[in-house]
Amino acid sequence: MTAVNVSAVAKSYGKVDVLTDISTHFPEGSFTSLLGPSGSGKTTLLRIIAGFVTPDRGTVTIGSTDVTNVPVWARNIGMVFQSYALFPHMSVADNVAFGLARRGIKGEAARREVAQALEMVRLPGMGDRKPKQLSGGQQQRVALARAIVTRPSVLLLDEPLSALDRRLRQEMQVELVRIQRESGLTTIFVTHDQEEALTLSDKVAILDRGRIVQIGAPTEVYERPVNRFAAEFLGDTNLLEGRVNADGTVVAHGQRIASAISLPPVGQAVTLAVRPEKIEIRDASDPQTGTQHQVANRIRAVISASIYSGTAITYEAEAADGLRLKIFAQNRDARLRAPGEEVFLSWLPDHTVPLAA
Numbered sequence: 188m189t190a191v192n193v194s195a196v197a198k199s200y201g202k203v204d205v206l207t208d209i210s211t212h213f214p215e216g217s218f219t220s221l222l223g224p225s226g227s228g229k230t231t232l233l234r235i236i237a238g239f240v241t242p243d244r245g246t247v248t249i250g251s252t253d254v255t256n257v258p259v260w261a262r263n264i265g266m267v268f269q270s271y272a273l274f275p276h277m278s279v280a281d282n283v284a285f286g287l288a289r290r291g292i293k294g295e296a297a298r299r300e301v302a303q304a305l306e307m308v309r310l311p312g313m314g315d316r317k318p319k320q321l322s323g324g325q326q327q328r329v330a331l332a333r334a335i336v337t338r339p340s341v342l343l344l345d346e347p348l349s350a351l352d353r354r355l356r357q358e359m360q361v362e363l364v365r366i367q368r369e370s371g372l373t374t375i376f377v378t379h380d381q382e383e384a385l386t387l388s389d390k391v392a393i394l395d396r397g398r399i400v401q402i403g404a405p406t407e408v409y410e411r412p413v414n415r416f417a418a419e420f421l422g423d424t425n426l427l428e429g430r431v432n433a434d435g436t437v438v439a440h441g442q443r444i445a446s447a448i449s450l451p452p453v454g455q456a457v458t459l460a461v462r463p464e465k466i467e468i469r470d471a472s473d474p475q476t477g478t479q480h481q482v483a484n485r486i487r488a489v490i491s492a493s494i495y496s497g498t499a500i501t502y503e504a505e506a507a508d509g510l511r512l513k514i515f516a517q518n519r520d521a522r523l524r525a526p527g528e529e530v531f532l533s534w535l536p537d538h539t540v541p542l543a544a
């Protein structure tokens with residue numbers, strides 16, 4: 188178990204700045220996801236930590252060692268890629284043993300390590316098969332066994348599940364978390380799948396155009412996005428443009444909206460983010476009841492669309508001054524609300540998040 192530290196790392200290809208001044212810490216034994224859209228620099232950052240790419244500036248340390256100029260093979264990392272990259276002509280056991288042989292571990296000692304690694308990924312007794320005799324999920328487990336068999340101090344995963352179908356992917360997510368917990372490996376996981384990042388990680392780092400815009404626990408990055416990009420990239424959100432009022436509320440679209448989170452100074456423009464599932468819909472004739480009365484923000488609106496998807500209903504509603512809001516409601520009301528229906532929308536000041544410009 189070893190912490191990883193990235194300090195002031197920058198990388199350009201020609202005129203394209205791929206990473207700009209990245210500094211972050213991956214605590215010992217933690218599972219961190221690098222999450223961002225395609226091209227945001229996730230893979231480049233992972234490859235810099237692995238040693239496949241040399242940064243133009245900055246340093247990478249693993250444990251107490253500065254590895255910035257240490258070659259890949261001497262960094263003691265395990266890596267799994269999206270494509271399994273198994274050798275097709277070699278047996279599963281030989282694939283897993285590959286890294287051991289390069290370290291001079293052979294014979295009985297190697298067999299023991301391989302058996303243990305295959306046990307860890309729940310493929311015991313599969314050592315004699317060839318990769319093509321295994322399913323996609325099993326092949327990815329072999330790749331994982333190969334990455335951990337050398338007992339690395341850091342595990343780097345580059346979208347390892349994205350080639351798998353949904354069900355297998357979910358199964359492997361559970362396995363990955365189990366293996367990470369059991370091995371205690373400091374793990375860095377690249378994904379563009381927000382749900383995967385939230386489900387698997389201790390920490391999520393959100394990347395936008397070569398910068399980490401926010402890093403924190405899943406609940407922190409989801410509940411308290413720091414800026415518009417983070418709010419919109421991770422999940423759905425409603426954005427309300429307003430100005431901070433002298434009474435400490437925000438006036439947005441003609442409404443006074445309270446936030447429990449500290450606002451910019453009076454008079455300044457501010458964007459408020461409200462997640463669609465935080466908004467409660469009440470009948471227009473019954474605005475006071477419900478779990479959120481008294482302290483809630485409450486505005487009148489008219490339902491403009493409803494999309495039924497079984498467990499939930501997505502509503503769109505229009506309020507005064509052209510304000511349109513999206514609401515996710517659980518499917519438990521006696522009836523669906525129809526377009527044209529007048530309602531009250533309410534949500535807590537706690538769920539009203541001011542964003543940095």
Ligand code: ADP
Pocket residue numbers: 200203205223224225226227228229230231232
């Ligand atoms: P992500 O993993 O978030 O999709 P990448 O790190 O793969 O992003 O790429 C970030 C940007 O860097 C992209 O614009 C990509 O085209 C560019 N890039 C990555 N590797 C190279 C390379 N070897 N040469 C030139 N450009 C590259």
